[in-house]
Amino acid sequence: MTDHGIQLFFENYEENLNLLSLEEDLNQIRQRAQIMKSQLGFFQKAVSNQSSAEAGVDIFSLGMLLDVKSIKGFFDWVIHQQSAFNLKHCIYRETTNSWRVLQGTLVPEQVVELENAPIDWLENGKYGKAEFLNQTFYLFFAMSELRLILAGRPKSGSHGNLFVKLVANVFSRMVAPFQLFKKPIVNFSELVATDELSLKLLQSLKKAAPTDVTVLLEGESGTGKEVLANYIHNHSPRKKNDFVAVNCAAIPEGLIESELFGHERGAFTGAVQRHVGKVERAHNGTLFLDEIGEMDLKVQAKLLRFLQLKEFHRVGGKEKISVDVRIIAATNRDLKKAVEEQNFRDDLYFRLSVLPFKIHSLKERPGDILPLFQFFLRRYAKQFKMKVPEVSSRVYDILYAYSFPGNIRELENLIQNLLIQSQGKKITRNHFPESLMDQFSDFELESKPVLYTDEVPLPEKHGINGDSLSTYLDSLTELPRTNDELKRVKHDILEQAKTIQSELERKFLVNLMRECGNSIPEASKQSGINRTMLYKMLDRTGLKS
Structure with a gap:
């Protein structure tokens, strides 16, 4: 087998790996896995006719990959x-x-020094x-x-560069959050982040953490500002x-x-005993001032004095109290605009915004949606004493299509709702409020670019070219030898054709209804399909609203 043939095998195998990760239907998964197994068998047969040095990739022991079901098994194969x-x-x-x-x-x-070394990116940034x-x-x-991180060198006569490429593709799928959701990035109990924007923010916050610089977190309600302050x-x-x-x-x-700085007994009606305020309780720790934009101007003046001198008096008290405290403030308001409107002191704003960070809304960091979904799903399933339910891929389509104006807090509430509605059974789109x-x-959902899809790729143009069937036939390790075997292969081809036909009809209807503004009369007129038949087609393809 030539180098070109080996390269083609890897490209074809990688394509099937991509398609397999998108499948939801069990029969489709089995069919796809069988094709991949046949490809491996065919490949191994091809290289077994050559010497090890000529074949090169024969020593991959590729068949072992069929038995890999976990990250532990993957590393066993690699090592x-x-x-x-x-x-x-090998460092993980x-x-x-x-x-x-x-x-x-x-x-x-x-390892830390290696992390900071310059990276030469390969395969369009897949690995470096x-x-x-x-x-x-x-x-x-x-x-x-x-x-x-891996280091080593290819063995004599082998295609080590292809081995590295295979590791890059298999490893990313083994641990990707939208595949296994086993351990998303959780630095402590409440923090889950996988989106690039979130990871960059965490890196910046981690750099700021060892200092005592005052931090200002600015972002919409429900974006997790208190979690980030923690x-x-x-x-x-x-x-x-x-x-x-x-x-x-x-x-x-x-x-x-009084809540911030405390008060002395008798300072006002109802002050029957001394009260220690939040500032004093945070001595040697961190004080988090959430929604600071809502603070009264009079209290802002006293807070500013405390930030300047690190000392204060309790309400009604004469004793000067000094504390060592780090300040983190948060707001969902535009404080610059509040300063212009004289609703917030400019000197306090400058004191607080020594190190400002913008917290992006959930719709701006879609990579966090699925890990957060699984995190809260497990948490509330345990709290409600339910098993963690299966989730339809269409649910993920809806999550990606929705804008989440309430951000993470809204997602958390939604998951509780879905768990109660589904009662531990598989969560589907029917369980959404x-x-x-x-x-x-439905048509707007279909038009959204999403990570999850139940769709089967369609051939280009209006006809089915012979490439997909040729690929299928080439993947067979041997041709049918009996009538029963021939019938089985024919049945498999017909089943694939039915799936493609069904998806073609679905795509046709989605496009038709989108062009006609979801109007049945207009769609009937444009397509030449009578309304009764159009309703039936929408019903059987699951698009009837």
């Missing part, structure tokens, strides 16, 4: 079963913080390589995060001390000064 690559180092991490050296002698300090300690290290990413605290030297949160919008105007589904039609 022990494949023999195309002399593996010297399950989260953003913990590296595990599965093979090799690198120490943690060297870096030169370190006079060796070439291959860096593999999943969930937009560096998760696997993240800063937990990565700071103050993490062993208290994190004290104050919701400035939830405290009545007349009580917020009507108020949410009414915001878009």
Whole structure:
């Protein structure tokens, strides 16, 4: 087998791997897996007729991949079963913080140095390589995060570059959040982040955490500002001390000064004993001022004085109290505009915004939707004493199509609703609240670019060319020899044709209804299909609203 033939095999195998990851129907998965198994068998037969040096990839032990069902099995294949690559180092991490050296002698300090080495990107950014300690290290990413590092060199006569490419494609699917959802990036109990925007933000917050610089988090309600403030605290030297949160919008105007700075007995009617305020309780820790844009101007003046001097008086008190506290503030308002409208002090704004960060809305970071969905699904299934249910792929389509004006808080509430509606059974689009589904039609959902789809790829133009059938026939390890075997192959081809025909009709209807503004009379007139038949077609393709 020539190098070109080997390359074609990998491209075809990778294509089927992509399609397999998108399938939901069990029969389709089995058919696709059978085709891939046949491809491996055909490939191994082809290379077995050559010497090991000529075949090169024969020593991949590709058949072993059929038995890989977990990340542990994958590493067993990489380290022990494949023999195309002399593996010297294999380093893996399950989260953003913990590296595990599965093979090799690198120490943690060297791994950190390697992480920061310049990367030469390969395969359009699918993976990269870096030169370190006079060796070439291959860096593999999943969930937009560096998760696997390999080093070594191809064995004599083997195609090590193709081995590295195969690892890049298989590994990313083994740990991708929209495939297994086993361990999304969780740095502590409440934080889940996989979107590139979120990961960049976390990197910036982690750099700010060790300092005592005042941080301002600006973003819409429900975007997780308090969770991020906790993240800063937990990565700071103050993490062993208290994190004290104050919701400035939830405290009545007349009580917020007392809530922040405390009061002495008799300071006002009802003050029957001394009260220690939030600022004092946060001594040596972190004080989180949420919704600070709602704070009264009078209290803003006292807060500004405290930020300048790190000291204050309790309400009704004469004693000067000094504390050591780190301030993190958050708001869903435009504070610059509030300053212009004289609703917020400009000097306080400048004090608070030493290190401002914009927290993006959930619709701006769609890569977080699915990991968050699975995180909350497991949490509330456990809380409701239910098993974690299966989820239809169309549910993910809806999640991606929806704008989530309430951000993460709305997603969290939605998941509780879906769990209660489904009662532990498979979650489908029928379990979504009507108020949410009414915001878009089936046809609008179909037109959204999404990661999840039940669609089967269609041949180009209006006819089916022979390439797909030729590929199917080529994938057979041997031709049918009996009438029963011939019938079985014919049946498989007919079933595939039915699936393509059904999907063609569905695509036709989606396009027709979109062009006609979802008007049945107009669609009937334009297509030449009478209304009764059109309703039947919409019904059997699942598009009838």
